[in-house]
Amino acid sequence: MGGPPLVKSLDFKGSGKRLLGQLRPQRAALTGALLLTVASVALTVTGPRVLGHATDLLLAGLVGRHLPSGVTEQQAAEQLRAHGQGGLADLIGTLPLVPGHGIDFTAVGTVLLYATLIYAAAALFGFLQARLVTTAVQGTVFRMREQVEEKLARLPLSYFDKQQRGEVLSRATNDIDNIQQTLQQSLSQIVTSVLTVLGVLAMMFWITPLLAAVALATVPLSVIVATRVGKRAQPQFVKQWSSTGKLNGHVEEMYTGHSLVRVFGRQKESAERFREQNDALYEAGFKAQAISGLIQPAMTFVGNLNYVLIAVVGGLQVASGALSVGEVQAFIQYSRQFSQPLTQIAALANLVQSGVASAERVFELLDAEEQTPDPEPSAAPARTVGRVAFEDVSFRYDEDKPLIEGLSLTVEPGQTVAIVGPTGAGKTTLVNLLMRFYETRSGRITLDGTDIATVGREELRSRIGMVLQDTWLFGGTIAENIAYGAPDGTPHEKVVEAARATHVDRFVRTLPDGYDSVVDDEGGSVSVGEKQLITIARAFLAEPAILVLDEATSSVDTRTEVLIQQAMARLRTGRTSFVIAHRLSTIRDADLILVMESGALVEQGTHDTLLAADGAYARLYAAQFAEAVVEAG
Incomplete structure (x- = not known):
């Protein structure tokens, strides 16, 4: 039985490194993206310094036109100090001004042109980098889906x-989409x-180490905030995606079995279970986003x-003449560029943890x-x-629950073997072992004297029709569903045959589109019994050497069952057939009947000999006969 997945503690470092x-x-695309990123960041970081120079040119023109012409910058500063304007004199020492001259718009225009070209080139490199990253990410996710x-x-x-x-589907779809x-991003x-x-840190130290040190003073606080909040958010993201898988599993089950839910009036129970799992997902998702959502406002405050x-410190530096106004302006821009990436990294923490x-x-x-x-x-x-032989075969699904122990039997070519017994006796398990859906714990199964463990699964199953x-039908026409069991290019005449x-042909002829009628696993225009007939036709078209029919007529009405029994008797000619049957009346003509109880073969023989033995088979037959009499009454 399927169960909810175990929620393991997240190995963030190991899983992140593996991702x-x-x-x-x-590597090639990512290397190109990295080089473009370096170029884009370098140009972006240069921009504020260039704009700061433009600010200094404008301020120099405004101040310079009020100074007497024909004097040097130093002389103008001395005159200002003589008149008690020492602060303005200090400012002059930081500006590229010419006394008596106003704003040099040509120089300002040239600087602004450089700034425009710098930012345009940075944007172009950023665009190319984004394209390369997209190529790398999509290629990686494509490969993961293939894996x-x-x-x-x-x-x-x-x-x-x-x-x-639904849980497996969630891992293959939702989780990979989240990784993408x-x-x-x-x-x-x-x-x-x-x-x-x-880059910004380098520029800030170039302009003034003092202000750079001030900017770095808040970094430890930012790291502490992001780390503390991230550790609290991580378990909630694990719960969020685990709850998503559980909810998907429930929805998938309720959708595929919606008719059964309605028949037994379980809509309220199903809705309540959905509500519980949806609430669990809401709670985990809310906590994950709420906790991780604290990072950005906290980082913004810092x-x-x-x-x-x-x-404050920059203003004091300007007042003392240690920095120009343009340098402080550039530094303030750098401070924003410095704190903004830290905030972005912290804000991405919840996304990274979820991924x-x-x-x-x-x-x-x-x-x-595997x-x-x-x-x-x-x-x-x-x-x-x-010729199929089970030689001292033992098997169990759970280590502590033995099912089949030391089973031996031989089925000769062309025989029809019926396997009967109560539920859980191991009837279907025999077929699963023959198809190598499961491997035996001990003993071996041979096909024509060859151990099937030495035969490739695909090759083995190609010789067995099941x-x-x-029933299972995929979305497609009836003809395509029947031809699914045959090699590509099978003629339509073979499908019709x-x-x-x-007896599929008799009801297909009544459909408006005949063999081109579209069906799927939900049925649509065909009944449950007709779906069963289509799956039988699919197996027969494959012309296997061995036929396995696991309760194949359980969903067919009595009249159709008689027709199928006749068809199977004709098609079983020359083929070894295993029939798992519940209604014993359908296997009276079997060459060999195997009676199983608790994984052991308790009786074998023909219908008449087993009835005469008055053992397990006779008790099963009598019980079904009595049940049929009660139903008839």
């Missing part, structure tokens, strides 16, 4: 028996932010505090234990005759 490792094949798809094909049936389909969003932003911090400190939580769930799927690899080369017999009690042999 980055997925980007390794995109998941290939992994699902290598997982044993036992994995899916223990997992909800995380990489797309955070990868370039984090690199850009880190480079911006380093950034504003840094801005105030720089403005790494999803990555761990995907990696858990990729690390799941089925044993097929032997190389395969030892399949050239021609399958159909019809399950639970198989349909006639299994």
Whole structure:
């Protein structure tokens, strides 16, 4: 039975490193993106310094036109000090002015042109960098989806028996989509932010080490805030994506079984369970976002505090003549550029944590234990005759619950073998072992004398046709569904021939589009019994050497069942057939009937000999006969 996935503590460092490792094949694109990022950041960091020079030119013109012409800058400053204007004299020493001259608009225009070109080039490099990052991320996610798809094909049936389909689907879709969003939004932003911090820090120290030290004073506080909040948010992101998987599993089950839910009046119970799981997802998601959402306002507060400190100290520096107004203006811009990336990195922390939580769930799927690899080369017999032997076979689904112990039996080519017994006796398990859906714990199963463990699974299953009690149709036409069991390019006439042999043709002719009628697993225009007939036709078209029918007529009405029994008797000719039956009246003509109880073979023989033995089979038959009499009454 499927169960909720275990919520493991997140190995943030290990999973994050592994996620980055997925980007390794995109090294060329990422290297190009990094170089473009460096160029873009370098130009962006240069911009405020250039604009600060333009500010100094404008202020120099405004001050210079009020000074007497024909004197030097030093002389003008001495005259101002002589008149008690020492502060203005200090300001003159920081400006590129010419006494008696106004604003040099040509020089200002040239500086502004340089600034425009710098920012335009930075924007162009940023655009190209974003394109390369997008290419790298999409290629990485594309490859991860391929890895998941290939992994699902290598997982044993036992994995899916223990997992909800919606949970597996959530890992293959929602979690990978979340990884894509995380990489797309955070990868370039984090690199850009880190480079911006380093570049801005270098420029700030170049302008004035004192103000740079003031700007750095708030960094430890920023780190403490981001770290403390991030640690509290991380477990909530793990719960959020685990709850998403559980909710998807419930929705998938309720959607596929909505008819059954309505028949038994379980809508209220289903809605209540959905509400509980939705509330759990809401609570986990709310806590994750609420806690991580504290990072940005906290970082903004720290950034504003840094801005105030720089403005005060910078003003004092200008007043003392240590810095020009343009330099302080550039520094204030740098302080914003310095705090903004830190805030962005902190704000991205919740996104990164969510993405790494999803990555761990995907990696858990990729690390799941796979089925044993097929032997190389395969030892399949050239021609399958159909002799099947179970030799002292033992098997159990759970280690502490034995099911089949020391089972031995031989089925000769062309025989029809019926397997009967109460629920849980191990009937379907025999078929699962024959198909290698599960591997035996001990003993072996042979096909024409060859151990099936030495035969490739695909090659083995290509020689076996199987019809399950639970029908499955994919979205497509009836003809396509029947032809699913045959090689590509099978003529339509063969499809029709198989349909006639299994009495599918009789109801297909009544449909408006005939064999081109579109159906899916939900049924649509065909009944449950007709869906079963289509799956039987699919198996017969494959012309297998061995037929496995697991309660194949359980959903068919009595009249159709008689027709199918006749068709199967004709098509079983020359084929070894295993029939798992619940209604014993359908297997009277079987060559061999195996009676199983608690995983053990308790009786075997024909219908008449087993009735005469008055054992387990006779008790089953009598019980069904009495049940039929009660129903008839």
